[in-house]
Amino acid sequence: MTSTAEDIAIRILRKHFYTNIIVLAALFLLILFDIIKFKTPIEINTMFEMYLILFIIVSIPIILKGFADKIKKLPKNIDRDSAINSYKRISYVRLYFLSFMTLVSSMIYALSQNNNFMYITFIMLIILLFCKPSYPELMSITESEEVHEITESPEISKTTVAEEVLVNDNDQVDKN
16 A cells, blocks of 8 residues: 555644644643652742643634644645645644743742642643644645635536525426
8 A cells, every 4th residue: 555645744744733632732741749849849839830821821822823824825726845834833833832831830840839830731732632644634634726716616606506406396396
């Protein structure tokens, strides 16, 4: 069985994705069950905690929206290899930025034993699960213009189809 460039790209992206999830979840569980612990918890300033949590909460939608915008802004006439490389690059940025924020929040939880960072880490792991590389999404940006021209033919319109259905329904009523 031959693999296409899209298959190979998704396979590589998923390896990165699953490796990140497993490593971050394992680290979080080791910290959570005190297998990895520090001698004395560090006292974190309330203002620093508030700004760090605010930064994490604000940056999550920004990075997710940025990913979606970058994918939408890819030119339609881009060649297949460039589209795949762009998708991979954008996916890596999203994955590793969210992974970095998860790592930081879990390390701050390990250092301070502040439950707010435990909850943030848990939320970040859940968010990471929704960032799995998508084969249909990659295929949608690598489709050629000919496919769009065939599927979106200007000759047929919704009103024409609706009119044909009404005419067919009226013919059936007249026959009865």
